[in-house]
Amino acid sequence: MTLREISPEEAERLWQESSETLFLDVRTPEEHATVRIPRSKSIPIEELEYRLHELPAQKDASIVVYCATGRRSAVACEFLGRIHGYTGVVNLAGGIVAWNGAREYGLVK
Template sequence: MFQVPEVTPEEAKRMLEEDPNVVLLDVRTPPEHVQVRIPNSLLIPLDELRYAYANLPKDKKYIVYCRSGERSAFATYFLRHMGYEAYNLAGGILVWPYERESGIPS
């Protein structure tokens, strides 16, 4: 298994509050994203990431999450390999203790 840098929910929340260049990236499926998500997260499903990553600005930092942290670990590895600063949210949305939202994003 490959190693990628991870952040805890507490570290991720602090990064999001302190740095306007941090982006939350959800790599789950669209139905999962509509069901529940962390507010203000950008959805790029893992199977689309290999095509869509080039549209992501390289001057941002990415905190990548999925349901439990497995898909996001792969996405984080891929993004770092492509030259992005990316971190895996340890435990995924399952362990996110802060605000969540559901429904179609506006």
């Protein structure tokens, strides 16, 4: 599986148009509590392997994975795609920093 990335603008469009797209925050609970994308699910990358049951059962589900800058989320995307067969996984390029920097799309502070 090749890592696919989505721009903050594309992610925001998905967030507005599809309540079925899961936004997965792989940062720490402390980071998530500080600032997050509304309706996102928090599963720290260190816990992802043990909390897979919280993700959609459909392997083609639309999942946008994010962290602070896109590094941890890229690792999470690779893990979900290569090891667990999720095909609808994309990495938010630049993470929450880029999302916030592109525009204030409705971040919860």
